[in-house]
């Protein structure tokens with residue numbers, strides 16, 4: 001071992017005496033501590049030396065000191081001793097012992113060091129700072145630690161009764177994160193030493209069972225503790241940090257939000273054990289051995305002894321007799337085989353078996369493979385969780401539920417469990433940013449108790465209570481973020497309060513139809529029907545919103561065919577009447593044309609030409625010339641309303657004074673697309689006409705405003721889902737259907753030959769009766785991969801032949817838009833009586849006298865989608881029928897749900913439960929649905945509503961959250977933009 005003389009002198013000069021102290025202490029530790037801690041201290045020493053060396057650029061020393069994770073601690077000490085001029089560690093120790101035997105002597109030597117001189121010479125070296133640098137990478141907390149440590153050291157030097165070992169012990173271990181250190185900062189030395197006398201950080205941090213109040217003095221309230229790096233967790237090795245970080249657990253919060261998938265019952269189950277049975281038992285390791293079978297094969301066998309209660313019958317009989325529970329002991333043999341020369345070596349196997357010590361309490365789960373002998377069983381597919389910490393063993397004895405964690409990113413559940421326990425110990429009881437009144441109002445535990453309760457419950461009720469709080473948080477911050485953003489867009493405090501009031505009380509705000517603008521009243525008059533009760537209420541509510549200077553953000557929701565379109569048209573007329581423009585965006589061209597046709601036909605019925613608004617249709621297939629003219633008209637204000645597809649939000653489409661944007665089938669547009677309308681600002685002072693019946697006096701001060709947004713959803717999303725998705729939107733629901741509608745008779749049949757024949761007969765009857773039939777297909781052309789699927793194009797000829805005399809049409813997404821338009825208008829006019837189509841008709845197609853629908857391969861569609869399709873019939877007064885054909889009988893039970901109910905909300909809930917919320921919206925949309933770590937929308941809707949109310953009341957108290965800085969920080973940590981799904 002060679003080291004340059006300059007290096008040797010550097011080491012000697014800079015810190016020789018200090019290193020001697022360290023080596024002595026390390027050496028003493030070596031004879032008293034367990035392997036794990038020895039390694040940790042070695043690493044700390046090594047890392048510190050590395051740091052010194054690299055800062056001084058002593059590459060030769062760095063090389064010399066290179067130690068891998070498995071190096072012996074003594075090797076490292078030897079290397080350092082040699083560098084310092086001793087022949088080995090033993091020699092160093094002996095020489096040192098001769099002159100400094102006691103700790104007092106060590107102190108006096110330590111005091112002899114001229115720290116100032118050394119610090120001046122080597123500013124990079126913090127004398128006495130033995131913090132485990134490698135274990136931290138949070139630079140902020142590092143700096144804090146360094147300051148505290150150097151202060152501590154200075155204090156220590158000045159403190160005559162200081163104890164070097166205590167200081168070393170204090171500084172060498174990991175530190176509790178941020179806040180406690182700040183506290184230490186304030187402590188006088190005597191107070192501090194009383195803390196540091198204890199073994200580190202587990203004691204400094206919170207005892208899991210301690211009462212919060214008792215800890216309040218020891219910690220500084222700080223919820224940011226949750227977002228500290230996991231590198232602050234005490235007792236974790238560098239390797240474990242790396243593993244955890246690789247698994248995505250970068251922060252304490254991430255760890256704590258890894259919730260148990262279940263809790264094991266501490267009572268080993270009653271009853272007998274049988275082959276093939278899956279068991280979960282607590283037990284004690286009674287032996288562990290590594291056996292080498294041959295050159296390349298070996299195995300590890302751990303035998304666990306578990307005590308179980310005899311089966312119920314015998315137990316009750318015996319307990320009657322003896323008055324005590326009858327227990328029997330079973331032995332589980334857990335074998336793991338290793339192949340390859342390296343892994344079958346005896347030393348490797350011994351090393352593996354040493355991990356399982358006799359007497360250790362473990363939790364074993366797995367499948368009984370076979371009985372080896374009486375009460376001895378071989379286990380397969382097993383998992384073994386070591387209950388390493390005393391606390392966990394207490395849990396066992398106290399019969400508390402034992403949390404079982406799902407593994408993640410290949411991390412062992414046991415590592416996760418231990419790390420979570422460590423994370424819990426670093427928590428303060430006052431990490432909770434939630435206002436106390438919210439906790440009281442909604443009967444919730446505080447966050448500290450919730451984390452404790454979910455990870456270390458005393459009983460299942462406590463776990464449940466904790467879960468409720470954590471679900472509440474998931475929803476609360478989502479709602480708070482959305483509402484907060486909504487308020488941000490509004491100017492004054494009064495407006496904000498008004499907006500919040502509106503969110504709370506729907507019924508308060510409405511404008512009677514006698515107060516509507518002339519255009520809206522004219523449209524109402526032109527309708528061949530009168531509005532239903534809920535249509536009327538919806539319009540009144542929207543009109544109220546339109547008269548306010550703040551942008552409306554409203555979701556109009558209603559079942560298929562309930563008549564949402566006319567509500568939106570009336571809102572547009574109101575805005576146009578006051579001299580502004582309206583945009584109506586739909587997801588498909590077919591729908592855009594249909595709405596355009598519908599509105600123009602209504603406008604034709606207006607008395608007098610002079611007041612007819614100028615409306616336009618702008619879609620992807622509008623010719624360049626025509627779209628240029630339309631865009632120009634919108635820019636100059638000549639065109640007051642445009643109906644179209646995505647082209648409406650294109651950058652080149654500019655409006656002079658866009659005041660409302662209606663978005664039909666809004667869940668088909670992303671949040672970003674919806675938001676793009678907001679960038680099409682308008683100036684309230686610019687109006688297209690002088691006919692201003694709406695007072696805008698109060699908005700004079702505003703230069704620009706975002707347009708009102710009226711989103712419509714034909715997919716009946718359950719209220720909970722709507723709230724989660726659009727918590728920032730006011731919700732209006734149309735709950736009734738136009739009068740005269742008859743329930744659609746629905747049948748779910750197997751699409752075999754006889755099923756098909758039955759359906760064709762039904763079709764014939766319908767056509768003879770003057771009806772029109774939709775035939776819906778899952779695909780356009782036949783597929784070799786999916787031969788069981790019927791295809792629209794492939795079936796066209798055979799259907800035409802089968803129903804001779806009844807003209808057929810074809811409609812699918814690959815047709816040109818004029819062809820699609822032609823197919824639909826032929827069907828509408830009755831020129832064709834059968835329309836073979838793909839699901840392009842699912843959205844909004846309105847042919848009121850279509851009276852029958854047959855859906856081929858219905859198993860390919862979701863329940864909500866099938867309900868939506870079915871909504872294409874039964875839109876008039878004619879009795880309608882819908883048949884779902886499926887290719888396999890196994891799909892029938894699911895389809896039968898549709899036979900029983902035509903309530904879109906009920907079906908959407910059923911779909912939500914069956915498929916999960918993400919799927920309900922389709923792949924493309926599920927990105928906009930927030931992911932909740934613990935909550936499930938399907939079942940936790942009630943808590944979502946409470947969280948929504950809580951968010952409203954918090955913002956009602958403090959619009960900008962100025963009174964709740966903790967909540968604001970928490971909100972920013974939870975990144976509301978991600979929550980929004982963008």
Ligand SMILES: Nc1ncnc2c1ncn2[C@@H]1O[C@H](COP(=O)(O)OP(=O)(O)OP(=O)(O)O)[C@@H](O)[C@H]1O
Nearest residue numbers: 529530531532560561562563564565566714738844
């Ligand atoms: N109050 C009413 N009385 C009678 N018919 C009505 C009434 N309101 C709307 N309708 C008619 O009901 C049909 C369906 O209306 P509309 O297309 O607006 O429904 P929707 O809610 O948009 O449904 P979808 O979700 O299918 O698009 C239309 O033909 C419309 O003219």
